[in-house]
Amino acid sequence: MDNFEKNRDRWSRMSRQGREQETRKLKMLCNCPQCPSYNECADAKSDLAFCIIGKGTCSFEENGCICASCPVAQEWGLMHQYYCINGAELDVRGAGRETIEPGN
Ligand code: SF4
Ligand code: SF4
Structure with a gap:
């Protein structure tokens, strides 16, 4: 089990409140607002952490x-990039169509 799979397992055992808390943490740590590909549309919607939450x-x-x-990439053991375009790590890995239910 690699680091991403361990984090996925940890996420799957979290309560909804725990997932919401983790989502807030991911969004605070996310580098996307400093990225040249990030844009006004995503900024207006506060779309972040595409690697875990998925595409907006x-x-x-x-x-x-x-x-x-x-x-976040280091903590979660992410192996890809352009999640805003390609979707979450789970989807990119082709591990099925299950999505991580984000918090608010
Ligand atoms: S790894 Fe995830 S949280 Fe970090 S910049 Fe990329 S999309 Fe945002
Ligand atoms: S996921 Fe998109 S916005 Fe975020 S760092 Fe990568 S290219 Fe930039």
């Missing part, structure tokens, strides 16, 4: 991705 409804252009330097 905004469209993005590939102008660079700084996920690799994000503390």
Whole structure:
């Protein structure tokens, strides 16, 4: 079980309140607002942490991705980038269509 799978397992055992708390933490740590690909649409909706929550409804252009330097990527053992375009790590890994239920 790699680090991402361990975190997924931890997430699956959290209460809804725990997931909401974790989601707030992920959004605070997320580097996306400093990224050249992040845009006004996502900013207006406070869309962040696409790696875990998944894609939002905004469209993005590939102008660079700084996920690799994000503390969330290191903590969760993420292996990809451009989550805002490609979807969450779970989806990118092709581990099925299950999605992580975000908090508010
Ligand atoms: S890894 Fe990327 S999408 Fe995930 S929280 Fe960090 S900057 Fe945001
Ligand atoms: S997922 Fe990557 S490319 Fe998209 S906004 Fe976040 S850091 Fe930038």
